Amino acid sequence: MFNKRTRIKELLASDSANYETTVMGWVRSFRNNQFIALNDGSTNNNLQVMVALGMVDDVTLKGISPGACIKAVGEIIPSLGKGQKIELKASSIEILGECDGEKYPLQIKNRPSLEYLREIAHLRFRTNTFGAVFRIRHALAYAIHKFFNDKGFVYLHTPIITASDAEGAGEMFKVTTLPLDGTAPKNEDGTINFKEDFFGRATNLTVSGQLEGELAAMAFSDIYTFGPTFRAENSNTTRHLAEFWMIEPEVAFNDLEDNMNLAEEFIKYVIRHAMDNNKEDLEFLTQRLEEEEKQKPQTERAEMGLMDKLNFVVNNDFERLTYTDAITILKESNHNKKKKFQYLIEGWGVDLQSEHERYLVEKHFKKPVILTDYPKEIKAFYMRQNDDGKTVAAMDILAPGIGEIVGGSQREERLDKLMQRMQEMHIPAEELWWYLDTRKFGACPHAGFGLGFERLVQFVTGMGNIRDVIPFPRYPKSAEF
């Protein structure tokens, strides 16, 4: 069987030696016509493969170049060199795929920028940084399913193509099979006649699975979604993508506090999972970040390293406070009094700017913050109205360095209140008849939240740009690969 091989991670995990094995992987470097640093992606650490003089023919020797894919058979022996405990003494080397050094853009001794690597995203998996990032991304995805599964949640697949344009979460990508050359069927008023379209109506890519998630929560009690989400906003930032993955739990019988507890427990659980299972990768990224920090002036450097930050987050309670209290803190802050905010806090009711969120999280509390009970005017129609008539049972979790990582709320289960709010916000009730049905047929208090997966990966890996934590990022003017 061709694929009979041992993963390098397993070989390096044990100190035992003097046994035959087969490895396959990609050459990171070839020193002294003798030492291959071989990587198979199971870990960032390379296996040293030793090629004794005369062991392979000249053609094969020439083929051992950075980037080439090889199969090596031989004996694992204690290494004579200092950099590693064991190595493979090759008895045969086979070039599975050669690699032209003149054209291959990745060399171990070069330090390509993240921006350059983004242009060769099809190859960047072969770098230590992206190896670590995407192994951690995988671990987090696994931990998400494990967390919810162990709690008895049902994983619900919500539709990717949707006809509802109701939530107003952002601009949507249109989905159609109608011709784009101007010959699409038209109504009398000149607008496109979507009755002729594939679905017989106008459709889009989903911006959220929440509304559908609520439907299932009204039967299974506890559900979560984890799938791709699309926003056609012209956002050019380090924390927005046009295509991203979102986790949306929805839980019947939960109120806002239960919702916060679930979100906090969830975040700590998945981070802890990565810390337990991806220690080497996190240590590598910690070090990488430390070197990056050294390039910055003293005043701009982060107070904590990546590992310390993650430890701190899993071992400390998130700070919880209401929007109203946050406004008071911001208003009373020296920062505000000395007019250091670009947008000064003057009164209750305005939405917080990122500078305010950053101040609360990074300067005032120095830990993740959960803000609750926002003014109803700045939040979505489905959030439950509080008794004060001014606020809704919303909660946002703000993380250091990233900002909003979670947005959630207790949902409005009272039909009259919901209808009234929809009317005020000009949301067509007839389009959401199925959503409103749940408020007629056995409604119950329930709550949920949405968590941007890539922002979570950013937080755990310390990567500054969200485009570097998804394999093939989609953003304005960019859909290569």
Place this chain on the structure above:
RNA sequence: UCCUCCUUAGCUCAGUUGGUUAGAGCAUCUGACUGUUAAUCAGAGGGUCAUCCGUUCAAGUCGGAUAGGGGGAGCCA
């Protein structure tokens, strides 16, 4: 979309008040070397200075437009 900065060799970057043939390190290629660790040593090749237009006797250098990228803002997850 707005503000701001950037674009010089495959990569990371120098390039002075505008002035002769645009440099370095690494990578690559050729050769040497058989216990290397970002291996080392010798040699070689490699440039439409993002693109277009302008100012000037003369533009990598000054001005404008366009494209791409970074950082910040808005929208949000």
